[in-house]
Amino acid sequence: MFAERxxxxxxxIIREILAAAQQPGVISFAGGLPAAGSFPEPDWSxxxxxxxxxxxxxxxxxxxxxxxxxxxxxxxxxxxxQVLVLxxxxxxxxxxxxxxxxPHSSVLVESPTYLAALQCFxxxxxxxQGVPLKAxxxxxxxxxxxxRDHKPRFAYLIPSFQNPSGTCYDQAARHETAxxxxxxxxxxxxxxxxxxxxYDNVEKPPICSLLQRAPWIYxxxxxxxxxxxxxxxxxxxxxxLIAPLVRLKQAADLHTNRPGQWLALDYLxxxxxxxxxxxxxxxxxxxxxAFAAALESEFADIAEWQVPSGGLFxxxxxxxxRDTRPLLQPALEAGVAFMxxxxxxxxxxxxxxxxxxxxxxxxxxxxxxxxQRLRKVLESA
Ligand code: PMP
Numbered sequence: 001m002f003a004e005r006x007x008x009x010x011x012x013i014i015r016e017i018l019a020a021a022q023q024p025g026v027i028s029f030a031g032g033l034p035a036a037g038s039f040p041e042p043d044w045s046x047x048x049x050x051x052x053x054x055x056x057x058x059x060x061x062x063x064x065x066x067x068x069x070x071x072x073x074x075x076x077x078x079x080x081x082q083v084l085v086l087x088x089x090x091x092x093x094x095x096x097x098x099x100x101x102x103p104h105s106s107v108l109v110e111s112p113t114y115l116a117a118l119q120c121f122x123x124x125x126x127x128x129q130g131v132p133l134k135a136x137x138x139x140x141x142x143x144x145x146x147x148r149d150h151k152p153r154f155a156y157l158i159p160s161f162q163n164p165s166g167t168c169y170d171q172a173a174r175h176e177t178a179x180x181x182x183x184x185x186x187x188x189x190x191x192x193x194x195x196x197x198x199y200d201n202v203e204k205p206p207i208c209s210l211l212q213r214a215p216w217i218y219x220x221x222x223x224x225x226x227x228x229x230x231x232x233x234x235x236x237x238x239x240x241l242i243a244p245l246v247r248l249k250q251a252a253d254l255h256t257n258r259p260g261q262w263l264a265l266d267y268l269x270x271x272x273x274x275x276x277x278x279x280x281x282x283x284x285x286x287x288x289x290a291f292a293a294a295l296e297s298e299f300a301d302i303a304e305w306q307v308p309s310g311g312l313f314x315x316x317x318x319x320x321x322r323d324t325r326p327l328l329q330p331a332l333e334a335g336v337a338f339m340x341x342x343x344x345x346x347x348x349x350x351x352x353x354x355x356x357x358x359x360x361x362x363x364x365x366x367x368x369x370x371x372q373r374l375r376k377v378l379e380s381a
Contacts, residue, residue, distance in 0.1 A: 008122050013343050014115055017328065021337035027370035029357040030337035032163060032312050035287070038280055039227045042263055051258035057250040059085025059234070060261045066268040067220070067234050075209035076218060078236050084245055085256045089193055089221040089233030093117050095248045096154070096189050096217055097124045099241070106150035110138065112315075112344035112354070114163045114191070117156055126153075128346035133165055135306060137173020140180065147184050154187040160204050161194040161311025164344045164356040168202055168309055178210035185214050187241075193221035193233070196277060199285035200309040208238075215240055222264045224312075225277065232260040284312075284360055291359035294367040298375055303355075312360045315341070318378070321353035330381050336373040 014031065021028035058064060064083040071078050086092050093116070101107065103125035109118065111130030121128055129146045132139040137159075146152070157177070159169040169177065181188050190208050198204075208216035221233040237245055249255070267273065291314060292307045299305075303316040318324070324340040331338060341354025362370060 005123055005125060008125050010119055010122060012116055012119050014339065017337060017339065020332050023332075025335050026332065026337055027335060027362055027366050027373065028337040029359070029362065029370060029374075030339050031361060032358055033361045034224055034228060034312070035283065035360050038283055040267075040276070042266070044259075047259055047262060051262050053258075055255045055258045055261075057255045058246055059083065059256060060258065060265060063261050063265040063268070066265055068236070070268065071206075071218065071220075071236055075205050076236060077209065082236050082239060082242050084235050084237065084242065084249055085261055086219075086233040086235060086249070087253055087256045088223065088228075088231045089191065089219045089235070090116060090120075091249075091252065092189075092191075092217070092219045092233065092235040093120045095235075095245055095252065097121055097126070098248050099244055100153040100187070101126045106152040108143070108146055108150070108152040108155040108186075109346050110157060110162065110165075111346060112164055112341065113156065113346065114158060115343050117191070118344075118346060121156070130346040133162070133167050135167065137167075137169040138177055140176055143177075143180055147180070147186060152186065154189050155181065156189045156191065157207065158191045158194075159207055160192055160202075161197060161308055163194065163311065164313055164339065164341065165315040166306065166308030166311050166313050167315075168204060169207075171203055171205070174205055174207050175210055178207050178214075181207075181214040182212050188214055188216040189219070190216065191219045193219070193224055194311040195220070196225050197281065197284055197312065198310040199281055199288055202309050217241060217245075222267070225280065226264065226267050230260040230263060232256060232264045287359050287362075287364060290364035291357070291362075291367055294364075294371055298368060298371040302375070302378065312358050314357045314359060316355045316357060318353040318355070323352045324355055327377055327381050331374060331377045334373045334377050336370045336377070338374060 017030045021030045064080040067083045068078050068080040097120055101124035105126050107121050107126040107128050109128050110133050129150050131143045161168050208218045215238040218236045303318050305314050305316045325342055339356040342350040
């Protein structure tokens, strides 16, 4: 009855865990939810009437201008006509997949990588090839051999405060990665929803701004800096790629919701934007520090981790290597939720013993209690 690709449609374990993790009494380190208290209270009554009408597929012209100006400030050489406003940056993964992936095309991904990107690329029947992430960037030797062996259609990278590992590529890694992409003319999909959630003021030039030759697409999102329910994100594409992406957007959903675009523009134009961002960063920095302290007191003897400089996640490696997937149900029963690390790897036999723990959503007073519950499950299961 269904199209062949539906055989490749996997469920997103995250979205399933999220439902269970929202039960009362469960302390959830599972999702990537921004803290609800960080959302602004917009004045919807001042929404202009024109936003009720159909709009342009590319997005609102003024919003595209504002996004391009922001991107130029980050070093990306671009004009507003290279910007496509998206219904969440997740939509960019879908459109880019449609543009590049045929059945059995290879796509190069970080190992580990964003689970819902794997879900999307696999739906289009891509063979995802992983390149191990090290503390400060990609393992370049494996990167080159994967490019030579598999001739991928594009490389999907999350260089800043990666989901799930929290890794931020250092400057040297960014330059080396750009040089490698240029050497093979390999297109880059650079996904940066966490780039503004920077708590330690890290230097992080976009990799696409360092490219000389390879085509690129850069994605950003308003989910983490404004609110995820808005469903507004964007991509900026090399001039050679924007026209087909706009047509794919037309075919997908005509255009992104206009009230949400209006709010995103209001945010970008607001004179208080720098203070709002600084407040948000301060709020998350405190939670990151509280979680680091809670981990140090509860998990130091059983796991290893690096304190992330931004983003929403700690990535733990258990000292006693084991499959963490069977621990999820007992953990939920014990009133704590986490994300098993195995789900984030492209490899059929993923490395075992990793956990992704979100620190942004849980009140600091509950962090130690949540970790103690998790530790008990680890010790008894
Ligand atoms: N890319 C990455 C790496 C993500 O972690 C997420 C969401 N958590 C997205 C894309 C999608 O974000 P959104 O659609 O809300 O912009």
